[in-house]
Amino acid sequence: MATRTVESNVMVADSATSAPERRRLNLGRIGAWAALVVLILSTLFPFYWMVRTAFSTSNALFSDPASLLPVDFTFGAFKRVLGLSTTEEARAQGGSGASVDFLLYLRNSMIFAIVATAGQVFFSALAAYAFARLKWPGRNIVFTLFLTALMVPPIFTALPNFILMRSLGFINTFPGLILPYFFMTPFAIFFLRQFFLGISTEIEEAARLDGAGHVRIFFQIILPMSAAPIVTLSILTFINMWNEYLWPLLIGNNEGTRVLTVALGVFRTQTPAGSPDWAGLMAATLVAALPLLIIFLLFAKRVVNNIGFSGMK
Amino acid sequence: MTAESVDVAAAATKPGAPRAGVPGNGLHGTDRPPGRSDLGMALLFILPALVGFLVFYLYPSIRGFYFSLTKYSLLGTPTFIGLDNYTRLFQDPLFWNALWVTVQYVLYNIGFQTILAIGIAVLMQRLTHSTVVRAIILLPFLISNVIAAMLWFWLLDYQIGLVNEFISFLGLNRIAFFGDATTAIPTIAWVNIWRHMGYTALLVFAGLQTIPNYVYEAAAVDGSTEWKSFWRITMPLLRPILALVLVITVTGSFQIFDTVAVTTRGGPVNASRVIQYYIVQKGFQQNEFGYASAISVILFIILASVAIFQLKVLRAGESDLA
Numbered sequence: 001m002a003t004r005t006v007e008s009n010v011m012v013a014d015s016a017t018s019a020p021e022r023r024r025l026n027l028g029r030i031g032a033w034a035a036l037v038v039l040i041l042s043t044l045f046p047f048y049w050m051v052r053t054a055f056s057t058s059n060a061l062f063s064d065p066a067s068l069l070p071v072d073f074t075f076g077a078f079k080r081v082l083g084l085s086t087t088e089e090a091r092a093q094g095g096s097g098a099s100v101d102f103l104l105y106l107r108n109s110m111i112f113a114i115v116a117t118a119g120q121v122f123f124s125a126l127a128a129y130a131f132a133r134l135k136w137p138g139r140n141i142v143f144t145l146f147l148t149a150l151m152v153p154p155i156f157t158a159l160p161n162f163i164l165m166r167s168l169g170f171i172n173t174f175p176g177l178i179l180p181y182f183f184m185t186p187f188a189i190f191f192l193r194q195f196f197l198g199i200s201t202e203i204e205e206a207a208r209l210d211g212a213g214h215v216r217i218f219f220q221i222i223l224p225m226s227a228a229p230i231v232t233l234s235i236l237t238f239i240n241m242w243n244e245y246l247w248p249l250l251i252g253n254n255e256g257t258r259v260l261t262v263a264l265g266v267f268r269t270q271t272p273a274g275s276p277d278w279a280g281l282m283a284a285t286l287v288a289a290l291p292l293l294i295i296f297l298l299f300a301k302r303v304v305n306n307i308g309f310s311g312m313k
Numbered sequence: 314m315t316a317e318s319v320d321v322a323a324a325a326t327k328p329g330a331p332r333a334g335v336p337g338n339g340l341h342g343t344d345r346p347p348g349r350s351d352l353g354m355a356l357l358f359i360l361p362a363l364v365g366f367l368v369f370y371l372y373p374s375i376r377g378f379y380f381s382l383t384k385y386s387l388l389g390t391p392t393f394i395g396l397d398n399y400t401r402l403f404q405d406p407l408f409w410n411a412l413w414v415t416v417q418y419v420l421y422n423i424g425f426q427t428i429l430a431i432g433i434a435v436l437m438q439r440l441t442h443s444t445v446v447r448a449i450i451l452l453p454f455l456i457s458n459v460i461a462a463m464l465w466f467w468l469l470d471y472q473i474g475l476v477n478e479f480i481s482f483l484g485l486n487r488i489a490f491f492g493d494a495t496t497a498i499p500t501i502a503w504v505n506i507w508r509h510m511g512y513t514a515l516l517v518f519a520g521l522q523t524i525p526n527y528v529y530e531a532a533a534v535d536g537s538t539e540w541k542s543f544w545r546i547t548m549p550l551l552r553p554i555l556a557l558v559l560v561i562t563v564t565g566s567f568q569i570f571d572t573v574a575v576t577t578r579g580g581p582v583n584a585s586r587v588i589q590y591y592i593v594q595k596g597f598q599q600n601e602f603g604y605a606s607a608i609s610v611i612l613f614i615i616l617a618s619v620a621i622f623q624l625k626v627l628r629a630g631e632s633d634l635a
Binding site for chain 1: 350351352354355356358359361362363364365366368369370371372373374376377380432433436437439440441444446447448449450451452453455456457458459460463464465466467468470472473474475478479482507511512515516519539564567568570571574575589592593596597602605606609610612613616617620
């Protein structure tokens with residue numbers, strides 16, 4: 001609808017102006033479209049290059065570095081990073097021969113991102129309900145205090161949190177990875193509180209007259225009515241968790257807890273013969289990016305339409 | 314249960330909303346009798362988040378300040394040394410270098426990213442509101458910093474990277490993008506501009522939607538050109554949104570770490586050792602945890618000042634559209 005109004009405005013302005021001006025306007029529009037196309041290409045082409053390289057043979061890349069198609073097409077790089085090929089096969093194609101198992105790192109990333117997201121969104125929703133709907137002394141002070149946590153840079157709390165996890169014996173464990181994200185983030189509480197405040201209280205009041213308590217109202221009225229923003233928040237949180245690097249780098253450094261981002265960093269330093277195993281590296285990045293790309297394909301509209309300052313005025 | 318009975322009595326929901334169905338309380342819910350709050354219930358709802366806040370935000374924040382006043386090698390116990398870390402820090406050339414490198418990165422990153430993002434947002438506003446186009450533009454933001462870094466590390470490789478192949482095809486000298494002291498920071502900035510410009514553009518785009526059409530129509534009637542309208546209408550009315558965008562992107566940029574950690578690792582020499590990378594190096598590789606904490610306190614103070622300064626100067630949240 002908004003598109004149409006803009007179009008019609010342009011057309012009105014168009015017909016109202018004289019011929020030379022209209023031509024200039026059209027030239028401007030062509031230029032603008034060209035800029036947009038260049039932009040889209042520069043966004044998409046690196047992704048194509050990633051795919052093209054992942055299906056190439058690493059050793060053969062040197063012979064034809066600018067080829068638009070995979071050089072010496074093979075699934076070898078994927079087999080190699082998923083730990084499915086032998087050391088000799090891997091070496092022959094330009095791999096380092098060091099054992100890598102991106103299936104395992106994929107599993108680790110899944111556990112980390114899913115558990116952290118589930119806990120964070122659920123507990124933040126509970127808290128948001130208390131801030132939006134319950135009356136209690138100190139509510140606004142506690143809420144403001146929670147919000148100030150937004151100002152604290154992650155590195156500042158990461159150092160002492162690392163010490164805490166070490167004294168709890170949680171280094172190289174999933175609890176160590178997940179716990180700091182599990183209970184809340186200021187943003188999640190803020191986001192959900194803002195939405196809960198916008199829900200009409202009439203249904204709740206009717207439910208209360210029928211004797212429903214806050215627990216029932218939360219689970220049977222508020223949660224179902226907020227399904228859409230909760231799904232959106234979950235997707236955004238999952239993406240953030242999936243891409244997290246610093247904390248997993250500090251905490252998860254054995255095979256059993258290494259997540260994809262950390263594993264990619266390690267893989268990149270294993271350089272056979274001075275130059276990285278490019279095909280392997282690109283296959284690994286593709287494996288790491290694929291789950292997010294799939295989620296994005298499924299939920300693109302929801303994610304795209306929710307970029308903005310939700311709730312901020 | 315007491316909690317349940319309190320709960321039934323307190324029918325008020327939204328702050329200030331009139332409570333229906335509770336006799337004797339009047340129509341205005343704010344004048345509730347003392348003691349009749351949902352405190353018990355609220356504690357129950359807020360408990361997990363409160364635990365998370367106290368254990369993983371408040372406690373480490375206090376502890377971080379304390380560590381910054383100690384000598385702590387990670388192996389032993391922290392010993393209190395007062396402000397020694399801070400006096401040392403101000404004489405540490407590597408700290409000042411890290412700060413300077415980070416500021417350079419922020420300037421490159423924010424300068425180009427903001428201009429590109431405004432350009433993209435205006436293009437989309439003018440040409441297409443298509444979800445597909447917006448989704449494509451957002452795509453790089455979805456992949457992690459690490460993946461974006463790997464991808465460009467490959468594209469910009471000195472020997473067989475596509476960009477250098479093109480440069481040498483044009484008959485020019487190959488460029489060691491990540492490997493040269495003069496290009497390392499601009500290159501790292503580019504990787505992050507590429508990843509974030511679409512996202513920032515969508516934030517600006519959302520801001521553009523708040524500018525009503527009649528303003529442009531009125532301007533067009535008065536003979537304003539698109540160019541004039543952009544500078545006289547769009548930019549001033551976009552200011553509050555732009556201020557918030559800048560606060561987010563500037564504070565985010567100061568914390569650059571991932572890209573450096575997986576590509577240059579601070580090099581060549583000190584050319585890309587940004588402040589957060591220096592903190593991690595000091596704390597975890599050189600076992601100077603107290604010193605690392607002191608640097609992170611400084612980073613915290615810088616970020617808070619920058620955010621407050623920007624919000625004040627750019628008057629975020631106050632629209633000129635009255």
